[in-house]
Amino acid sequence: MEEYNKLKHMFDKGTLSRRDFMSGVAMIGAGMAVAPSLLSGTAQAAAPKVGGTFRIGMEGGSATDSLDPRTYSDSVMIAASLCVMNGLVEFDQSGKPTGELLESWEAKPGAKEWVFNVRKGVKFSNGKTLTADDILYSIAIHRGETKSPAKGILKQITEIKKVNENQIAVTLEAGNADFPVILGDYHIVVVPDGFTDWQKPIGTGGYTLESFEPGVRLVFKRRGDYWKAGRANFDMVEIRNIQDPAARTAALQSGQVDAINRLDPRTVNLLMKDKKLNVVRTKGTGNRFCFVSRVTDKPFDNKDLRLALKYGIDREKIISQVYNGFATPGNDHTLDALNPFYNTAMPQRKYDPDKAAFHFKKAGLGDAKIELQASEGAWGSAVDCATLFQESLKKAKINLDVKKVSADGYWDNVWLKVPFCAVYWGRRLSADQTFTQVYGSGSDWNDSNWRVPEFDKLIGEARAELDEKKRKELYFHAQEMISEDGGMICFAITDYLDGYAKNVMGADPHARYDMNDDRIAEKGWFA
C-alpha cells in the first residue's frame, strides 16, 4: 500500500499522468478496481469525441484467419470480432465481469443454477432485435459436434433453455461461482439465431465489416446507433496485420498507424522517449513462461529435485536480461497478481543456490544430468531463458543439459510428451479455469501430469463457493500446494506493451488482455 500511496500522491500533485498512475497501480497489483473511482472528475470527465479513421497495426493474425468464432486463436481476430459483434459478458478494467449482451445474472445457492437476463432493445446490424434465441444459438455453436476451443469450458452445462424472450436459465453439472466469467470467453460472440455466413458477419457491435483480407487488413465502418453510449467513436477502423515488431514500430513512428500491440521489450525504452507516442504497459498479465517437468517421469518424480530446480532458477536475471525488465517473476503457478485470488501472503520464491544444492543432494541423484528441451517454437526467447537457467544451476552444482529442438511441431511432439520442456501459458478467464485446466486431474493439458485428488477436491469446493472470503482461503491454499509440490517452474509473466499515437484516448491498461482488452476500437477516441 505504501507504493500505492506514493503513486496517489504523485498523481495528486500532478507530476504523474492519469495513465502512468493507472499503470503504476497495475504494477503494484493494488487492484485497478479502486483506481477509476479515485480519478473520476479529472481526466475521465472528458467526453469522447466522434470521428476519424483509427488504424491499428497488430501482430497475431494470419492469412488463414476467419471470422467464424470457432476458429479464433489470436489477437487480430479477437479484436476484429469485437468490432462487429458483442460478447455475452464484458470485463471492467480490473477484470471483473460486467454485463454486455447478458445484462445481469443471478445464481441459486450452490452456484449450480443460473438465470441470465438478456439486454433489451439491442439491434443487430440487419435490424433484427436481440432475443434469447440468438444468445442460445451463439452458445450452441460451441457445443456438441464442433472443433470450437470453447467446447471444453462449456461442457459443464447440462441444460440451457429460454425462460422468455429476455431470460435464459442454465443448469450446470456442478456449482461454479465463476460461470459468468466463463461466458466471457472471447470465442463466444453473438450472431442472430441460425446465422452461418461467416464471410459477412452480422452482429450487435459498434461497427459493420466493410472488407476483410485475411492476414492483411480488416476495415470497419461506424454504425452510428450503437447501444453502448459513448462507445465506438471512430468513423472508420482499420486493423492491419503486421507480424514483424520492427515493421510495427516503424509504422507507428512514421504515423502510418495510430496504435500497435506487442512492442518489443528490448527497444521499448527508446519508444518511451518519443514525444509523439504513448506507451501503455500492463504489468504481469501477459504470457506465463514456464519450464515444466512431468512428475510421473523419472527423475522428476522426486519432490526434492523439483524444489532444487525451483530454487536454482535466477528469475530476476532472466527478466532483466531477456525481457529488459518488462516482466514480473512468477511464483511457480500460472495465476497472475491482478487476479483477485492471487496469493499475496505466499512469499515470492527467489534464487537460492544453497537451498537448491541442499535439495538436490537430498534427492540423492548423484551428478546425474537433467535434460531440458527448449525451442523457439515454445516462445521466441525460450532457448535464451533455458541457457540462463543452466547457468544459474551451475552455482548449485546441478548439471542441466539444454537441448534445442525444432520449432516445427513443438506442441505436437514435445509438449505433453517429454519429461522436461519449455511451455508458455496464456491468461485464463478465472482462477478456477486456471487451476482446473493447468493442474486439474481431469485436464488433457495438465502438462506436469501432477494429478492430486486432494487438490481437485479443494478446487471443487472453491468453485461452488459463493462467499468470496472462503473462496480466497481455498485458492490461497491451492497456490501453495502447486508452488510447493507441482512440477512447474513458472519463472516470469510478461507485461503487455501497447504503443499509441498521443492523440488516441481511452487507451487504458486492462487486467485481461492488451489493447484495452482488445476493445480499443470500441473504447477509444481521438483527442
Place this chain on the structure above:
Amino acid sequence: MLKTIAIRIVLGIITLWAVSVLIFAATEVLPGDVASAILGQGATPETLAVFRHELGLDRPAYVRYLEWFFNALHGDLGIAMTNKRVIVEVITPRFMNTLFLAGYAALIAVPTSVVLGIIAAINEGKFIDRFVNILSLMTISVPEFFIAYVLILYLAVQFEIFPSLSTVFPEMGFAEKIYTTALPAFTLTMLVMAHMLRMTRTSVLSIMSQPYIEMAFLKGLTRSQVIVRHALPNAAAPIISVIALNLAYLIVGVVVIEVVFVYPGVGQFMVDGVTKRDLPVVQACGLIFAGAFVGLNTVADVLAIMVNPRLRHPR
C-alpha cells in the same frame, strides 16, 4: 532449332509434374498435422478426431494426391482448410502483387545491372569498374532485412519520404502503388543487381579473348564498338540465364522482404499456410512457385537458343 525448343518445353512440363509429386510428399512428412496446428493449445483428442474427419485427413495419401492433381489441372486448387476460402480466389490477387513487385524491381535492376556490367567490361580495371564491383558486392554481402531496415530508418521514419508499410490494396491507383512499394523495390534491386552485373561483366570479358574479337580490333573498331556489336551477342546466353534465375528469385524468395514491408504477396501466404499446416494452401503455393521457376528457366533456355548466332544459323 525448333526441335531443341520443343524438347526444352516438354522437359519443363515433366519437371513440373515431378515437382508436384515432391510437393505433395513433402507436405505429407511435415511434423504435426493441420488439425492440431489449427486448434493449437485448444485441442483435445476429441475435437481433433472430429476435425480430422471433417478435413478428410483420414483417407490414404495417394487418393488425396490423385484428387488434388486432377483438380489442379482444371485450375481448381481446392479450399483452404483453415478458413474455408477458395484458394484460387485468395491466391490470385496475392500472386499479382508478387508479380507486380518482382516486375517493378526487375525493371530497375535488369537494365541498370546489364548496362553497368557492360560499362565495367569496357573499362576493365579502371576506377569505374572497381567502383561498381565494390558497390554491388557490398549490397549482396549484407542480409536483405538489414538493407530493408536501413532504408526504413532513413527514408520512412526519419525523413518520411516513403511509407514503411508497403501494403497495396485493390483500390489503389497505379501511381500510388509505385510510390507505396518503392522501398521494397529498391531493396530487391540492390539484392539482385550484383549477381547480374558481375555475370554480364565476366561473360563479356571471357569472349574478349576470342580470335574473332581480335579480328574486330584489327578492323580498327573502338573497344566499346567491339563489345556492343561482337562480344555482347555471343555473351548473351549466360546473361539471360542469370537474369531468369534472379527473376525467379524475385518471385519465390522474397518472404523476408514481404514480412518487413508488410507486403501481401504469396510468400507470406505460404508461410502462414505452413505454420497452420493448411496443406492445400502450401501445395498451391508450392505449385505456383515451381511453375514460375520452371517457366522462367524454360523461357531463358529458349531465348538463349534464339539469340545464339550459331544456333540461329545452323550450317
